Amino acid sequence: MNKNNLKKLISAAVLGMVVLTGCGANDAAPQEETAEPLRVGMLRVDDSFPFYVAEKEGLFEKHNVSVELKEFSNARDQSTALQGGELDVLMTDPVVTALSIKGGTDIRIVAMALGAVPEEGRFMVVSAPESGITAPEQLAGKKIAISTNTMMDYLVEQYETVLGLDKAAIDTVNMPDLMLRATTLLEGKDIDAAILPDPLASFAVMNGANVVIDDTQLDVNLSQSVIAITEEAITGNEAQVAALMDAYKEAIEMINQNPEAYRDYALECTNVPEGVTESYKTPTFTANSIPSQADIAQINDWMVERGLLEEAYGYEEMVDNSFVVD
Secondary structure, rough: OOOHHHHHHHHHHOOOOOOOOOOOOOOOOOOOOOOOOOEEEEEOOOHHHHHHHHHEEEEEEEOOOOOOEEOOOHHHHHHHHOOOOOEEEEEEEEHHHHHHHHHHHEEEEEEOOOOOOOOOOOEEEEEOOOOOOOOOOHHHEEEEEEEOOOOOHHHHHHHHOOOOHHHHOOOOEEEOOOHHHHHHHHHHHOOOOOEEEOHHHHHHHHHEEEEEEEHHHHOOOOOEEEEEEEEHHHOOOOHHHHHHHHHHHHHHHHHHOOOHHHHHHHEEEEEEEEOOOOOOOOEEEEEEEEHHHHHHHHHHHHHHHHHHOOOOOHHHHHEEEEOOOO
């Protein structure tokens, strides 16, 4: 594959993960509910799919909650909108949640999106096609592309700990742009390996990259995405928040009961890269799940160690479990 074709393929893959093409967002039927809508910030990835299904199936209307789904092309723009008071709810991760609180936006994790079990929300460390790296121990002396001070940075460090790798022997390269990271990896330039989320990780493998670490195959569960809601929305509009989460849970039930029926819609909403669509499986979700105290403490401790936080947040400062039904 020549260099220009490779870049076109990667561009299509990454844009497919984030480009704004509708999928029902912002075009729901008018609702009788007179309350201000809860504004939900989403990226076009598997994690957000239950919200799309809730809208498609009329579950927001059923539960009498007004919702505005707002799509973002990247997490940075999503965080900026949150800080600007433009969002009440967002799909994110615990690292971003803690950094948002530190930045003055009081939000709480109210549920897990993906990651309650290892099979959900896969990340992989993959190596360049001609690198010969196929096992974790071969990463010693090599360069792994990450996004510094993010959940992916956290994950790589945890993989090193779990697998007993020598952290000092592995170099990390800050490469936040997923397109650049994937392109650089597949071209075999400058880096030896990279951490990528699915479906981009699967796309890289289909184009010659080697699987080095698949976090669904580890004995511990590390990668988690979450739903976070502003404290202002929770305290000022608790009934609407509860109704939103009821609609979300019902959407999960519908997806889990018949994943194949929602496969085409999932492909439309998450824009899976061409070349991976045939092997793509509709994501399934674990309802009524929330990060454990140990999960939150471990992430906080890592952030303090990195200097991202002066001190760790308590569990209750980051998590509100009142919307999870035992």
